[in-house]
Amino acid sequence: MADLKGxxxxxxFSIELADDPSERAQGxxxxxxxxxxxxxxxxxxxxQPVSFWMKNTLIPLDMIFFDRSGRVTRVxxxxxxGDLTPIDGGPDVLAVLEINGGLARKIGITPGSLLRHPALGKAAEWSCDAP
Structure with a gap:
């Protein structure tokens, strides 16, 4: 599970984790x-800087980019x-969450929202007073 708030x-979200090069390449x-x-x-x-493309991807996706603290930097x-145009996540990306296309807007996920998942470590833990 991965939790987001803002x-x-x-x-x-019930997530699959892609944390090695072969899993990230398959996506x-x-x-x-x-x-x-x-x-x-x-x-x-x-x-690090990351870039994605949609080669061999059959469904539209929203890509949510996070920094080391679990804060959304881009959506x-x-x-x-199937589009081969690179999608730039920006510099210093530690994680990317892919969800169904249009869902980020529907929920309201924007830059500044926060992610919590054990793979991000203590830097991404939520404090009691964070939104």
Missing amino acids: QWGKAR LMNRPVLPAGAGMLFVYEHP HENAIP
Whole structure:
């Protein structure tokens, strides 16, 4: 499970973890459906520039980029299935959450929202007073 929160409220996703190079390379390619409330969390060994594309991806996805503290830095909405155009996540990305296209906007996930997941470590723990 991965939890997100922000001024909009809270959301929980049942996620698959992609935390090694082969899992990150495969991602959600060749899947005809992503269940509602599901996603894939890509986690890197250290913050770095990342870029994604939609080669062999069959469904539109939202890509949510996080820094080392679990804070959303960018949201790319409705990535186009099969598109080879690179989607830049920016510098210092530690994790990326892919969810069904359009869901980030529907929920209200924006830059500044927070992610909590054990793979991000203590730097991404939520304090009691955080939104």
